[in-house]
Amino acid sequence: MREYPSTMTPEEARAFRDDVLNIVGQIPRGRVTTYGLIATLAGWPSHARMVGRTLRYTPGAELLPCHRVVNKEGRTAPGWNWQRTLLEEEGVRFKENGHVDMSSHLWEPD
DNA sequence: TGCTTGACAGAAG
C-alpha cells in the first residue's frame, strides 16, 4: 500500500491536473462521476477539493464535459445552475431532492 | 506568518 504525502511538488501538481482533465474528458454522455473518485484515480485520495479547483480555474476546462462531475451525493456545483440543464439534456435523471440519481448514472473509469 | 475560502466528504443534530 502506497504512502501518500500530504502535499504535492510542482511536478506532481502538474501530473495531477493532467490526470484530472484526462479522466473528465472520458466521461460518457449521460453519465457522471465524482470529485473524490477522480482524485483517488489520479493518485491523491485526499484531494477531492483540488479536482473542483482544477476544473474551475484551469483555462480550457470548459471544453471538457466538466458538467458531468458532481459530488458524491449527486449534488451539482454551487452557483452553477446551468449544469443541471446540461445534464438533463443528456438524459440524466434528477431525484425529487434535486440530486442526480447516482445509482443509475455513476460512471467509473477502468 | 496566520487566517479565511472553497465546483469535497462524512458525520451530527
Next chain:
DNA sequence: CCTTCTGCCAAGC
C-alpha cells in the same frame, strides 16, 4: 431534508 462542523489542502490576502 437541511444546516453546520470537522478534516482536508492549495490559494489568496
